[in-house]
Amino acid sequence: MTSRPAKNSLLFALVLVAASLLPASSAFADLIAPQSGGGTPNAEAIRSLYLWIFGLGCVVFFGVGGLLIWTVMKYRSSKGAVAVRVHGNNRLEIGWTVGAAMLLVLISVVTFLKLDQIKNPPNSSANGLATPKNVAFASGPTKPSLPPNGRSLDIDVNGQQYVWRYTYADTDTNNLNNVFSYEQMVVPTDTTVTLNIRAQDVQHSWWIPELGGKFDAVPGYTNYTWFKISEPGVYEGQCAELCGRGHASMIASVKAVSPDEFKLWYADQKTAILAAEKSAAAARNKLVAKDEAALKTVPKSEAPAAAAPVAAADGKKIFVAGVPATGALACGSCHVLADAGTKGAVGPNLNTVLKGQSAAMIKASTLYPNKIISKGYAANIMPANYGTSLTKAELDALIKYIDEAVNGK
Numbered sequence: 001m002t003s004r005p006a007k008n009s010l011l012f013a014l015v016l017v018a019a020s021l022l023p024a025s026s027a028f029a030d031l032i033a034p035q036s037g038g039g040t041p042n043a044e045a046i047r048s049l050y051l052w053i054f055g056l057g058c059v060v061f062f063g064v065g066g067l068l069i070w071t072v073m074k075y076r077s078s079k080g081a082v083a084v085r086v087h088g089n090n091r092l093e094i095g096w097t098v099g100a101a102m103l104l105v106l107i108s109v110v111t112f113l114k115l116d117q118i119k120n121p122p123n124s125s126a127n128g129l130a131t132p133k134n135v136a137f138a139s140g141p142t143k144p145s146l147p148p149n150g151r152s153l154d155i156d157v158n159g160q161q162y163v164w165r166y167t168y169a170d171t172d173t174n175n176l177n178n179v180f181s182y183e184q185m186v187v188p189t190d191t192t193v194t195l196n197i198r199a200q201d202v203q204h205s206w207w208i209p210e211l212g213g214k215f216d217a218v219p220g221y222t223n224y225t226w227f228k229i230s231e232p233g234v235y236e237g238q239c240a241e242l243c244g245r246g247h248a249s250m251i252a253s254v255k256a257v258s259p260d261e262f263k264l265w266y267a268d269q270k271t272a273i274l275a276a277e278k279s280a281a282a283a284r285n286k287l288v289a290k291d292e293a294a295l296k297t298v299p300k301s302e303a304p305a306a307a308a309p310v311a312a313a314d315g316k317k318i319f320v321a322g323v324p325a326t327g328a329l330a331c332g333s334c335h336v337l338a339d340a341g342t343k344g345a346v347g348p349n350l351n352t353v354l355k356g357q358s359a360a361m362i363k364a365s366t367l368y369p370n371k372i373i374s375k376g377y378a379a380n381i382m383p384a385n386y387g388t389s390l391t392k393a394e395l396d397a398l399i400k401y402i403d404e405a406v407n408g409k
């Protein structure tokens with residue numbers, strides 16, 4: 001039999017271990033269980049599920065450990081004692097097999113009960129955001145996991161090296177004037193917010209620990225999650241997937257404000273974006289007008305001489321074949337011109353775009369293709385070297401030929 005002092009000191013040690021774990025579970029709860037905060041139900045459910053399983057684990061740990069220690073103490077024998085031979089114990093073996101199975105069943109049942117709360121967003125509360133001007137709520141069966149009433153504030157989360165961009169859905173069809181923000185997402189409280197998580201370069205991972213689990217941001221694929229915050233505040237997070245050398249600075253935060261404050265913020269952003277668009281459009285028009293004016297005053301020296309001696313150069317031939325020796329690419333390889341029989345489709349059809357244009361204009365467009373970019377085409381595709389790769393005579397012959405081919409003699 002065990003002596004009294006030995007038994008007591010063992011008990012004391014056990015109590016010490018248990019006591020040291022207790023404060024940890026309350027004061028440093030975040031060290032043991034996933035974080036939750038702001039009252040978003042999914043994070044709460046993840047946390048309580050975790051604590052449930054952790055509790056069960058503790059029961060098993062202390063049950064088995066305690067039993068082991070108790071047995072060791074109780075059946076301790078002195079040196080030289082002959083051990084009793086024991087062969088199995090059916091009741092015990094069936095007992096611990098069934099016991100373990102029951103534990104697994106219990107864990108699965110609790111998990112499945114919580115899963116609904118974790119995965120499926122609830123409706124916004126009555127005091128959440130009612131649709132303000134310009135904000136579009138997600139709707140319809142286009143997305144998985146919408147709230148039962150199908151209404152949530154829908155935000156695109158875009159991961160890019162090394163910043164998070166948030167774009168708010170709005171009611172018009174122009175995607176370029178949507179309200180957006182970087183790094184900090186602003187959301188209304190008591191409102192279900194659904195997120196569409198994407199990446200535009202490499203993989204990132206969206207993670208605001210207090211608002212629920214991590215979601216990978218994968219190029220070419222959309223992941224969906226949600227939250228519904230009830231307490232105003234700022235919830236901090238950080239990209240959770242090593243995405244390059246700026247990864248550590250790819251921080252994120254969600255700022256929850258009252259629906260009224262949110263509406264103000266949103267309206268401010270929208271106004272600023274619309275104003276910026278307007279001034280950009282005005283600046284653009286000004287530039288185009290300036291370019292057009294510049295083209296109309298092409299220096300005399302470059303305008304075709306009215307009485308240029310019919311050059312030896314053959315305009316049609318240059319159009320069709322170019323001048324390989326000097327690197328002048330054939331116009332016909334990129335342009336349709338009926339008279340020359342060319343079918344190039346890289347640039348505009350010259351029969352249509354040059355109709356009614358003066359020879360001077362045609363010459364200017366040929367010499368300075370990047371001054372005015374034809375609608376629907378990109379700059380820097382048409383070579384800008386014809387001023388040097390063609391001689392003056394060749395150029396004049398070419399322009400004269402095109403002008404006559406399009407506009408007649």
Ligand code: HEC
Pocket residue numbers: 319329330331332333334335346347348353354362365366369370372373374375377378379380381382383386402
């Ligand atoms: C590699 C393809 C390519 C070649 C070669 C090329 N072009 Fe172009 N061209 C384009 C493209 C693309 C545009 C439209 C973009 C722009 O305006 O720069 C264009 C635009 C033009 C325009 C302006 C049309 C308009 O809308 O007013 C003219 C004129 C023109 N080309 C004439 C020529 C002539 C003449 C040659 C030969 C000396 C030539 N191009 C060779 C691709 C080409």
Ligand SMILES: [Cu+2]
Pocket residue numbers: 159160161162203204205239240241242243247250
């Ligand atoms: Cu990242």
